[in-house]
Amino acid sequence: MNGSRSGRIWIIVAISVLGLLVVSEIASLTLIGSGPELSVKDGGPGGLSLAFGEMEGRADVEVLLTSPSLLLEEDDPENTLFISIGPQREYTLTEVHALKKFHQMGGRLLLADDTGRINGLTNYFDMTVVRGQLYDEIFVGHPDIVKVDDVELGTFSGFLLLNRPSSVIFSGGLGIIRTSPSSWVDRNGNGVMDNLTSAQGEAPGPRYVGAISDPDFEDEGRGAAVLISDPSMFMNHMIEEEDNMEFLRELIDHLLPNGGKIIVDESVHETPGAGSWVQRGLSGAVFLITDVNLKIVMGTIAAISVFALAYVHEAPGRHRHIHMLDRTGVAEIVDPDISSGDIPEMRKVLLDKVRVANGMSRDAFSSLDWDRIRSMISHDTLYGFARYGRMPKGSDLTAILLEVNNWEKR
Amino acid sequence: MSGFTSRAVGYSSAATVLMVLAFVLSSELFLIGGLLCMALMVLSFSFIPGRPKVERELEREQCFEDETIEVLLKLDGRKQAGNLEVFDRLSPGALLKNSSNCAMLPPGKRSIRYVIEAPLRGYHPVGPTSVRRWDPLWLWFSQGEIDNKSLLTVFPSMITEKARVMKIAKIKQRPGDMKLRRVGLGKEFHSIRDYNTTDPFNTINWKASARNRKLLVNQFEAESVTDVMFLLDSRMVTRVGTMIDNPLEQSIRFTASLAAGLLQSSNRVGLIIYGSTVSVFRPVGGTSNLTGILHDLTNVTPSGYNTMGATVEYSLPYLDPNVPVVLLSPLSEDPTVKEAIKNLIGRGHPLTVVSPAGVEYERMVYEGKITPKYLLKRMARKNLIDDIRSMGAKVIDWTPDHDLAWAIMEVWK
Numbered sequence: 001m002n003g004s005r006s007g008r009i010w011i012i013v014a015i016s017v018l019g020l021l022v023v024s025e026i027a028s029l030t031l032i033g034s035g036p037e038l039s040v041k042d043g044g045p046g047g048l049s050l051a052f053g054e055m056e057g058r059a060d061v062e063v064l065l066t067s068p069s070l071l072l073e074e075d076d077p078e079n080t081l082f083i084s085i086g087p088q089r090e091y092t093l094t095e096v097h098a099l100k101k102f103h104q105m106g107g108r109l110l111l112a113d114d115t116g117r118i119n120g121l122t123n124y125f126d127m128t129v130v131r132g133q134l135y136d137e138i139f140v141g142h143p144d145i146v147k148v149d150d151v152e153l154g155t156f157s158g159f160l161l162l163n164r165p166s167s168v169i170f171s172g173g174l175g176i177i178r179t180s181p182s183s184w185v186d187r188n189g190n191g192v193m194d195n196l197t198s199a200q201g202e203a204p205g206p207r208y209v210g211a212i213s214d215p216d217f218e219d220e221g222r223g224a225a226v227l228i229s230d231p232s233m234f235m236n237h238m239i240e241e242e243d244n245m246e247f248l249r250e251l252i253d254h255l256l257p258n259g260g261k262i263i264v265d266e267s268v269h270e271t272p273g274a275g276s277w278v279q280r281g282l283s284g285a286v287f288l289i290t291d292v293n294l295k296i297v298m299g300t301i302a303a304i305s306v307f308a309l310a311y312v313h314e315a316p317g318r319h320r321h322i323h324m325l326d327r328t329g330v331a332e333i334v335d336p337d338i339s340s341g342d343i344p345e346m347r348k349v350l351l352d353k354v355r356v357a358n359g360m361s362r363d364a365f366s367s368l369d370w371d372r373i374r375s376m377i378s379h380d381t382l383y384g385f386a387r388y389g390r391m392p393k394g395s396d397l398t399a400i401l402l403e404v405n406n407w408e409k410r
Numbered sequence: 411m412s413g414f415t416s417r418a419v420g421y422s423s424a425a426t427v428l429m430v431l432a433f434v435l436s437s438e439l440f441l442i443g444g445l446l447c448m449a450l451m452v453l454s455f456s457f458i459p460g461r462p463k464v465e466r467e468l469e470r471e472q473c474f475e476d477e478t479i480e481v482l483l484k485l486d487g488r489k490q491a492g493n494l495e496v497f498d499r500l501s502p503g504a505l506l507k508n509s510s511n512c513a514m515l516p517p518g519k520r521s522i523r524y525v526i527e528a529p530l531r532g533y534h535p536v537g538p539t540s541v542r543r544w545d546p547l548w549l550w551f552s553q554g555e556i557d558n559k560s561l562l563t564v565f566p567s568m569i570t571e572k573a574r575v576m577k578i579a580k581i582k583q584r585p586g587d588m589k590l591r592r593v594g595l596g597k598e599f600h601s602i603r604d605y606n607t608t609d610p611f612n613t614i615n616w617k618a619s620a621r622n623r624k625l626l627v628n629q630f631e632a633e634s635v636t637d638v639m640f641l642l643d644s645r646m647v648t649r650v651g652t653m654i655d656n657p658l659e660q661s662i663r664f665t666a667s668l669a670a671g672l673l674q675s676s677n678r679v680g681l682i683i684y685g686s687t688v689s690v691f692r693p694v695g696g697t698s699n700l701t702g703i704l705h706d707l708t709n710v711t712p713s714g715y716n717t718m719g720a721t722v723e724y725s726l727p728y729l730d731p732n733v734p735v736v737l738l739s740p741l742s743e744d745p746t747v748k749e750a751i752k753n754l755i756g757r758g759h760p761l762t763v764v765s766p767a768g769v770e771y772e773r774m775v776y777e778g779k780i781t782p783k784y785l786l787k788r789m790a791r792k793n794l795i796d797d798i799r800s801m802g803a804k805v806i807d808w809t810p811d812h813d814l815a816w817a818i819m820e821v822w823k
Contacts, residue, residue: 072436295434299430299433299434302426302427302430303426303430306419306422306426306427310419315415315416316415316551319497319542321504321511321512323504323505325503325505325529326652328651328775329650329651331646331647331743332647332650332768332772332787333775333776333783333784333787336784337783342783345786352790352797356800361800362797397782401782401785
């Protein structure tokens, strides 16, 4: 095995962290979690089913469930209208990039939002949704329901009824819906017209609720984006009020003068019922293969996985019979050399050799005095060694050992 | 156990890189390439062959050292794609003589034949068979073992021919069959006597009884069989040298050879083995008991530090008076040797010490070099042997230069 245990653990940790990053990123994008409000599939008062029906009557309509990133694959953007009404999440960088590309290729966009979530996209068209509810002295029944008659869009003339709208600021484009001079924006959300002096104040004056980025898009053959700061006006319970439906028709006709295809972005809404899980799964898959951040993370995971695979890979060894018949063992000659620790044994060997050479038993030999033994050994050096373990100066144990080995009875 | 090869790592790396490139560059070409790589891997994985049945046939299950055994391995599986790598595990004490115990085969009915040599006595396992099943592209494998273990019993080598023709020089002092001129239950006729009630009928000499008009029975010469006890040293220190050539193995071969010869001559042979324990096998006679003795010897493993003195003390109750004892020991690393020998001789046991020189086997480990320690140990050993000889024991100093036949001949001198 090539890899150490700690190395493997670090690889597993790295892959797990990156995997969690991917999962959490996908979850945060797909788990919208605020219900099917403003969904074209919702037939309730808050849904857009009536507006959707109107769209279907005027063009081919396609519902986009996954992500606007797929707009890059669009064949005929000049005759395609992308509609996003009341998005319940912000668009990712990849989606913004795809929508910008779609616009550059001549695509048309109808965007409606009163929360500012869509500003990440509309800033590209120099348009911004201003946070804060717009109030006007011209309202119907309740100050939240604002009535507007200043609409500059094609041949449209009539009244629009808005439901708690925001306002739009823009540069370079053209306002298409304007409120009366008595309207004001409650920026601090306290419901009272105050803070009149500051630059971001709530002073009354005409505000725009709708704008188009490029009014001459038709002549120039460019793309166009319409931003409306009140998605509620297209809701089922509002669309049939005053001329809201007529306004929607006019918008579609204006943006798609030659007809074509409408793509309704439902990826920003939660699909009602069990289908929401299918939608989340599909969205997750599309994010995985289109989102730039996720691509980087996935690429890193893939690279780490490949390296990890190579790191932990254990090539299957070839089978081979291994015998142990060559093994050797030693007991008495573990260390081939002698040392001072061997002196007692050397003395014993010498005395035994003398004893055996003289044919004596151990007891008989033990009873002899050293003078007798000295005469038996007849070798002063060996006698000194046998009696005292003494060695002559300059000689080593090996030399004494050789003397003992060569000793013979005279 | 399953696994993958470097080739699989290459395939998966290529597939991963191509898939990442396909997503990053939105390229269908890379996507097709990546999917193709993945498809090949998955496809090949699905063709891993099934587990085959494996049976083994040994030419015979018992043999003597240095003999060869042919092994036949039969595989039976479905014929399909993929490959099989078969490896028949062998005991580390066995050698491959011919062919190989590892083979690459296509699935189906196949067989492998190989020959092993058993240079070391013991119970050697053959198997289990390890089967590695490979996919056709050699990317994946699944490995498993098939429980088909066989046991090869390798007895120590013997020189029975020489033992059979040996002559016993001094009958009373050496083991072997000897006839005594007295009445017993032998086969040679000795005399006729009157019948008494305890005599078996088949001993009645009917012709002599008719002539003398009274019942007479035949008497036969007694055949005295000698009990010989082998005292085998199997301590750890007897394992010096190589696995095949060391004091213990030489002692075991010697014991087996001499025991076979003695049994053939109607003697009885007993065995005392000491090492980590002391095992006493009472004397038995008849050639049919040779196999039992061989099994006892085959089972010996070098271990333990029991001394000869303690062993003799323990074994004396099992030794009949005056029974000849053959002691097999390198006589090393045991301070009780002289005491034990004195004890045996004192009890009247004729003692023959066969001592494979452990220190000489150790010298062979050092490529035959004469080192100072060797010199010292050799002198100590010589003194010890001289002492033992002076006690009245016959000592055979068996160096590696001499073979088994020499050692046995020395016993009978």
